[in-house]
Amino acid sequence: MYNHTYKELITKLQVSQEDVDFFANMPFARPYIDNTSLYQPVPFVSRHDKGDLSDKFFNKAINSHDTIPRALAFMQRPGSLHSPPTDENGIDLSQGAENPFFITFCQIESGVNGYIDTAHGGVLAALFDETLGLCAESYRVFVSEEGGHLLTASLQVSYRSPVRTPSAVIIKTWMRRKEGRKWFLEAQLLDQDGLLKAEAKSLYIGLKSAL
Numbered sequence: 271m272y273n274h275t276y277k278e279l280i281t282k283l284q285v286s287q288e289d290v291d292f293f294a295n296m297p298f299a300r301p302y303i304d305n306t307s308l309y310q311p312v313p314f315v316s317r318h319d320k321g322d323l324s325d326k327f328f329n330k331a332i333n334s335h336d337t338i339p340r341a342l343a344f345m346q347r348p349g350s351l352h353s354p355p356t357d358e359n360g361i362d363l364s365q366g367a368e369n370p371f372f373i374t375f376c377q378i379e380s381g382v383n384g385y386i387d388t389a390h391g392g393v394l395a396a397l398f399d400e401t402l403g404l405c406a407e408s409y410r411v412f413v414s415e416e417g418g419h420l421l422t423a424s425l426q427v428s429y430r431s432p433v434r435t436p437s438a439v440i441i442k443t444w445m446r447r448k449e450g451r452k453w454f455l456e457a458q459l460l461d462q463d464g465l466l467k468a469e470a471k472s473l474y475i476g477l478k479s480a481l
């Protein structure tokens with residue numbers, strides 16, 4: 271049982287200034303941190319200890335100096351998104367790889383290696399799932415304002431090129447379309463030079479009743 275909603279958490283928790291400063295030094299992150307950016311930093315909710323047994327994988331197991339020591343999330347600033355344009359197939363035309371809705375930057379260290387100096391694919395899948403889940407929850411709360419918590423029903427990852435460690439990456443996520451309780455999202459993971467490392471497609475399903 272949860273004592274808080276995602277909306278309460280994302281509104282009340284603080285963004286770590288240390289994380290902002292860390293990524294602000296990296297050219298690939300700077301445009302998102304700039305005051306004129308279309309994006310705003312938001313708390314990476316699952317990295318916070320809520321005093322219960324939720325989110326332990328992200329706020330404890332992979333939150334250490336040699337795993338994922340830094341993670342910073344951004345969401346598109348609220349604008350005219352309440353009725354995003356869609357095409358005849360219900361595809362949200364306001365979002366895509368060039369204009370993702372939700373973004374995270376992660377610093378990845380050797381504690382998550384599979385092969386030498388290479389991040390384990392399972393960890394990359396977890397980073398995709400978490401960022402896609404936060405994208406879906408943020409879209410649900412701030413854009414479509416619907417009820418019903420979302421669970422991952424499926425996640426398909428295509429690994430295009432090894433992610434070296436240590437390194438920093440960006441994960442871009444966006445809503446593709448929605449069919450009733452089914453939410454389809456997509457994502458890309460790129461390195462600091464903008465090279466595509468992995469892609470993902472996911473299906474989240476809104477629960478019929480509370481968790």
Ligand SMILES: CCCCC/C=C\C/C=C\C/C=C\C/C=C\CCCC(=O)SCCNC(=O)CCNC(=O)[C@H](O)C(C)(C)COP(=O)(O)OP(=O)(O)OC[C@H]1O[C@@H](n2cnc3c(N)ncnc32)[C@H](O)[C@@H]1OP(=O)(O)O
Nearest residue numbers: 272274275276315399400403404407419421422423424475
């Ligand atoms: C969750 C938040 C709680 C709130 C707490 C507050 C704050 C928390 C803070 C932060 C959290 C914020 C964001 C979350 C971040 C990350 C997300 C990570 C989430 C996870 O890491 S979570 C763990 C892994 N996840 C599971 O543990 C799910 C296990 N599973 C199930 O619990 C059920 O399986 C379920 C509910 C998914 C569906 O069950 P159901 O009974 O509702 O669905 P049903 O059968 O009615 O199907 C309806 C339509 O979906 C189609 N459909 C169903 N399943 C499909 C599949 N797999 N592939 C393709 N299509 C599928 C059908 O074909 C039908 O389609 P159609 O309507 O067109 O016929």
